[in-house]
Amino acid sequence: MRHRAISGDLPKDGQCVLIWFEHTGYNISIYNRSEYPAGAVADTTVPCDVFHDMGGFLTDEDVYWMPLPTPPTAEEFGDRT
Numbered sequence: 001m002r003h004r005a006i007s008g009d010l011p012k013d014g015q016c017v018l019i020w021f022e023h024t025g026y027n028i029s030i031y032n033r034s035e036y037p038a039g040a041v042a043d044t045t046v047p048c049d050v051f052h053d054m055g056g057f058l059t060d061e062d063v064y065w066m067p068l069p070t071p072p073t074a075e076e077f078g079d080r081t
Contacts, residue, residue: 010049011065019051020064028068029053 011017011031019029030052035045051058051065 011067016068017051017065018068019058021058021061024055024058027051027053027055029058029065031065 010033013031013033015031017029017031018026020026032050032052034048034050036048038044038046048059051063
């Protein structure tokens with residue numbers, strides 16, 4: 001599976017993904033599509049792509065991402081006790 005630039009396809013809202021950003025490296029983050037106030041124009045919002053995790057958040061940056069695989073079920077993983 002290859003990385004996708006944020007300018008291309010986007011993850012599903014709320015999807016957990018692996019991201020790469022040149023200043024922070026790799027992180028597991030959650031993607032959200034949000035709306036923020038436009039500032040000067042009252043009652044106007046602008047869309048914003050947000051990746052957030054324990055280290056903070058990135059918005060509309062040059063981020064590369066890829067979906068994480070589905071974790072194994074308890075039956076697939078086996079009993080580790």
